[in-house]
Amino acid sequence: MSTFSGLTTALSGLNAARTGLNVVGQNLTNVNTAGYTRQRADLASVGAPASGSLYSSGVKPGQGVAVSGIARLGDAFLDARVRTAFSSAGYTNVRANAVSDIQARMKEPGTDAVSGQLTSFWASWQAVSNTPGDAGPAATLLQGATTLAQSIGDGYRGLDTQWSQTRSQADMLAGEVNSTSAQVADLNDKIRSSAASGVPSSALIDQRNTLTARLSQLVGGTVRDLPDGGNEILLGGNVLVSGSQVNAVNVTGPTSMGAANVSGAGPVQLEWAKRPGMPVDLDGGQLAGTLSVLAPANGGTGGVIAETAAEYNRLAANLADQVNAVHTTAYTADGTPGGPFFSYTPGQAAATLAVVPKDVTGVAASASNVNGNDGSMADKISQLGIGPGSPDAQWTKTVLTTGTAARTALQQDVAAGTALTNAVTVQQSNASVDIDEENVNLLAYQHAYQAAARVMTAIDESLDVLINQTGRVGR
Template identity: 50%
Template sequence: MSTFGALNTAYRGLTAAQQGMNVAGQNIANAATEGYTRQRVEQSSLAAPARGLFSGGPLQAGQGVSVDAIARLGSSFLDGSVRSAGAQAGYASVRSSALQGIEGVLQEPGENGISTALQGFWSAWQAAANQPSEDGPKGLLLNAANSVTDKISSAYQALDAQWSRTRAQASDSVDAVNAAAAQVASYNTTIRSTVAAGGSANELIDARAKLTEKIASLAGGTVREQPDGTVDVLVGGNALVTGGSVRTLALSGSSSDRMGSPVQLEWTDRSGVAVPVDGGEIAGALSVLAPAATPPSTPGSGGAIAEAAENYNNLAVALATAVNKVHQDGVTGTGATRINFFTVSGTGPAALNIKGPANTADVALKGASGGALDTSIADEISQLGTGPASPDKVWSGIVTSIGVQSRGAQQHESLTAAAQASALTGRASQASVSLDEENVSLLANQHAYQAAARVMTAVDEALDVLINRTGLVGR
């Protein structure tokens, strides 16, 4: 190697060390930055010039070091694990939240629950039987009946409101997926041009990775990396993002009426064709927004909210049927017979249409063949809460079923959250910045820089002697 070649070798060493210090500084500066993946300088040694067949002279050393790339120390496998765990956690979180909301509507156990109202209703019949000639106990009976029907109807309306909120949140999630997909496509275009020009796109890749994780948590998307630095994002097996191109998603179906057309996720350019999402918050929302199973099957096979609302309808029908069956055998204060105590009017949901008598004269306490003080009808109705197929048993079964589903959803949420935390920890161990490691790298590159500078100084001094002092001897 010539003397001037040694200068070039020293310069390359300075450049490589400087680049190493720059990268270490970048890592240290972003140690607390969310989503940042640590980087390292990739370098290789430059071989000595090739010797010709007839060339002579001494063997030569290499020509220094080459900075080949600034590597992003991420792992596609670990990134995929984080996205998969995030999709499952998003799905479980939405279902758990919805079922806990349904549990909150039940208000069981508690003084404001339907169980307490039913007990008060049966007790009111017994109180009316104890004082058949008084209007006061009958008035309290009507109040107890109205309390039961009001709680059934208000709970049903609360479920409708929860359905509407969940539908709106699902729509917002779809909008968020579309916005993130557009950003991913934009990053793809920038990254592809940067990589093609020989630049470093590590920070852009980090930003894009955060967006793909967001898409996965919302819609369960998968990611495929391409050789040109871009990624394809797939939802339901079809491409959401391909290079710089993006497709959009939309929610179809009723936007406010739970009894309207079913809600489903579709491609905007393929209306009517459902996208089969199996993970993410949108899939969780669709599972609870679905209609109730028809015909009724095992609990939880249909939409959680619709099935809970249908349970209130079943309770209203069971209560009206049980009470009316006995009440029709009695005689009201006006002498009327075959009168229903509860009416379920209209063609809408029974939970909203169940009503009690308007006045005490429509209450039958005695049987058709009983005397003036007969209260056999009131006594029999007061015992309806203890039968094996009583409205109380129906309600108890509803509460138990919803409680079991909610508990299972909460356990699933806990498991998926733990899996997500484990995936994030595993990736962090690979990709996060260690300040101790970066300090060692910084010191190593600092000493390398000083040593390369010393080499350059030594070569410079040797050249100074060769150029300015050769030939002085003998003058």
């Protein structure tokens, strides 16, 4: 072995230590970079050279150290766990927000809420029955009935607006899915090119992981790595992204709550753009939660917005029908037969509910057309708020159902959020940069560099003696 081989060995140590220092520096400078995964220089010992001849003998040391690669310290299992947690949290968060908005809009319990106004409405009828000839209680009744009808209508219209806004949100989420998928496909292409040319692609993989996590939050799905360095994302077994190829999606179906509840109307659903009519099978994510909220009313099992709107319609129709059934058999103070007290359009009861009498002369409180001071029919109407089939009982059930749904949705959202936090924490504990650990590595590589330099200096001094001082002994 050549005497000069020691210089090559020391040089390999310098190069390895320098690469290690560069990797540590990369980690430290990206300590606050979102989505960055720490890296490590993998070192491997260079073995002794093969024997040059059959008669070569003697112990031969190795030839130094080589950098075998720069490893990205990510964990595919932990990354998949984070994506699953994002999918679940995205789904539950949308549903929790929707039910919370509905509950906040009801403002129950309260005197200004529908339940409080119903109580005041029945009390006004009782006041009319006590003084049937007095115009004051009748005027108060009409004012309270108008306010009640407006509150029911406002509640329904608020839900209609919430449905339309949620529908628009679904379109925006689908657009984000398409744009994010296109970015993932572009990164797949760059990563494959880098892998083919031997250029490290850790930064590109970090960017892709951030985007796939966002896709999981949007639509769930499954991510699979491909042998060429790219990946593919599957939704319900169908390909959303595969390498550089993207299958776009779009939201189809009704654009208003009224149209969604028409018999025979198709559901609001996510479809493949290239295969119209074929729905995308979602297993989680914000878009799945949004579409579930937009489902039409179905006897209590449909979308929460449409189901609550249907309850407003039922309340309006029930209230009007029960009051009208008594009011049409009563008489006004001048003996005129009472007509309907409320009017509404079938199928749109909440939005069209209105008070028919324009003034106190239209209020029918008497059971006799010759006794205007008889308030028995007003008393009968005031009792309509009592009993299992009353509008009050129906609305109380609706409020309790909504409250229970809101509590359940919030509990699920909290649980999903906790699971996401835990998954991200475990992932970051493995992949994020630890400043203390990197400082230790920094010192280790620094001392390794100094040691390799000292070896090179020692060999250089030895060679100087060998070359320049040999043969000068005794002079």
